[in-house]
Amino acid sequence: MKYQSEPYRIFCTDDAGKCVAEITFPETEAGVCCIDHTFVDDSLRGMGIAGELVSRAVQQIQANGKQVTATCSYAAHWLEKQKGSGKNV
Template sequence: MDEQREPQFTVEENAIRLLGDDGKAIAEVTFPACGEGVVDIDHTFVDPSLRGLGMAGKLMDACAHELERTGRRARPTCSYAVRWFEKHPEWERILA
């Protein structure tokens, strides 16, 4: 992936993915519903070929924007998501 170009994520109701040429996810964050208007950010994955490019952070940023856009709140349980929210207090407003 070209480091200068922003990734083209596929946004689904409960996941955001970056798909490879074969259509399989090479990076993703999943956030299934766990209550009325609340999702559990339970999984982040980045293929080793993309590590070191800040891809997990870009996924979480896209996730935060999507949850805010759709009026949902987050309950992060994935260890990466928990740390991301600790480092980004500006997104505290979407935490459940």
């Protein structure tokens, strides 16, 4: 998978240019980005792509000196698991 990044979005497309995986994380207040949407096409489910998208989003948000929140249920669960494992998220 080739991940493409934009300021508040990371995504992947198939050979035809169709979006097959995506995460969005707009800045909802000064210094805070909220992961509000994670999508993985059914054909790619179970391959760890959603987790990779969240991980990349968190890295990108933190690299820009911002905090991470989530309203997307998958991302919120992922973040909680990371905190529970002692990782700094």
